[in-house]
Amino acid sequence: MTAGFDAQDQAEIFRGTASGVTSLKDAKSFDGTDTRAIPAFVFGEELADIADRDERVVVLTADLARSNRAGDFAERHPGRFYNLGIAEKNMVTAAAGLASTGLVPFAATFASFSALLCYEQIRTDCAYPKMPVRVVGHHAGMSMGFYGTSHHALEDLGILRTMADLTVVCATDANHLRALLRLSMDRPGAMYIRLGRGRDPEVYPEVPELEIGRAxxxxxxxxxxxxxxxxxxxxxxxxxxxxxxxxxxxxxxxxxxxxxxxxxxxxxxxxxxxxxxxxxxxxxxxxxxxxxxxxxxxxxxxxxxxxxxxxxxxxxxxxxxxxxxxxxxxxxxxxxxxxxxxxx
CATH class of the missing domain: 3.40.50.920 (Rossmann fold)
Incomplete structure (x- = not known):
């Protein structure tokens, strides 16, 4: 499993520091922002903090623990972390099974896979039985520009907002994501949490007071x-x-x-x-x-x-x-x- 994490580590590519691809860089960086100004990807760190005080939290990923920073959670709570390998549909179904025991699972992978590949599992295993599964789709939109259509997620909101009993939210920046993750712990039913690159420019200088469903x-x-x-x-x-x-x-x-x-x-x-x-x-x-x-x-x-x-x-x-x-x-x-x- 660990070797799988290493094979899927895309952090250097998204920072624009990987060898052999520098000719593809634009005038600033891969995403047009000075990498020194990009906030940290706080997904794993914030969930680890929540898990310190809430034993219901478990995290699943499909061989992308480095790309989505779920590895930060695994380091602090190894017994509550599951790498399902490149088996996204199985991951969502397994998360539903864990949720049925009273846990609150966060199942994270690229948005192109979580929303598009796993639609049936989200609907039938999570939303319909009102399981508190949090499907996390990161690197949404066209943020994986170099990887092409198979890795772009430009249809996920349109697809998932038609699903009954599914909450659909979009994180704006790191502090906004922290707020959404905290709110999700007591939100009934299934949720889809959409992220960009996870290192998006700041909008909220502090963790905001949010209400799901209130702009x-x-x-x-x-x-x-x-x-x-x-x-x-x-x-x-x-x-x-x-x-x-x-x-x-x-x-x-x-x-x-x-x-x-x-x-x-x-x-x-x-x-x-x-x-x-x-x-x-x-x-x-x-x-x-x-x-x-x-x-x-x-x-x-x-x-x-x-x-x-x-x-x-x-x-x-x-x-x-x-x-x-x-x-x-x-x-x-x-x-x-x-x-x-x-x-x-």
Whole structure:
């Protein structure tokens, strides 16, 4: 098993320090951020802290303990850690079995595998019997840019938000993830926790007080509302700063819970601001943007200009994540430009 961890260690690749691939680096790093400014991946560390005081916590992974930092948990709680090998479906079913005994299992692997490969197991073994399994999908979206379509997860929100009795949340940064993991301990039923690269730029300088199903309004503005989730919250805030320089006041909302959606915050955006723009590292079909559009239509909210912004309905090319974000205008400059189009 240990050899499997070593074989799957991608940390150097994501930091841009691995030998033999430096020619693929962009001007900053693999993800466009100075690696010295990237926060630590706190998943394993935070769960180990929770496990110190809650004996229900167990962690499972599919041979990715280094990539998702579950190894940090294993070092402190080896008897409560399980490496299922490259058998993701078995991992989710095993987690459901553990949950049936009163434990709270966290089953972690790449989002492309957890959400897409394990849909049936999440539905039949976890959500339907209301098992408290926390399926953790890390490196979601196109953050594994070099690995291609098989490792991209741009459909997971659209797929999983249609599943009954499944809570779907997106972590914004390290402190936000800490808050979600703590909240998950007493959340009934199954959950899907979506992460980006696990080292995403800071939005919350401290662990925030959150409520699952309740969005966080991070910035006020009356000209339009940018409703973002997960990895797109930080660039949306940066885009709002750029818009402010042009005299445009943009409200920014962190819609961290996709299911159940905070419908009140969506309606307030239409009633109180001049336009609504959703931003997500996900296919524009089916995800956050579609959920917001459904809410706007069904709630009787005022009709305002509205646009879903994300990855168009296509398979993204292979390349550095930073280049992909720029290509699809999911960086700060791109989001600001799309906002101007909506207002124009």
């Amino acid at each position: 966080v309004r991070l910035r006020e503005g009356a000209d339009l509302t940018i409703i973002a989730t997960g990895t797109e919250v930080r660039p949306s805030l940066d885009a709002a700063e750029a818009l402010a320089a042009d005299g445009i006041a943009a409200r920014v909302v962190d819609m961290h819970t996709i299911a159940p959606l905070d419908r009140e915050e969506v309606v307030a955006a239409a009633r109180e601001t001049g336009a609504v723009l959703t931003v997500e590292e996900h296919n524009v079909t089916g995800g956050l943007g579609t959920a917001v559009a459904e809410t706007l239509l069904e709630s009787g909210a005022p009709r305002v200009p509205f646009r879903r912004h994300g990855v168009p309905d296509e398979y993204v090319p292979v390349g550095p994540p930073a280049a992909l974000y720029a290509h699809y205008r999911l960086d700060a400059a791109g989001i600001a430009a799309v906002a101007r189009e909506v207002l124009g």
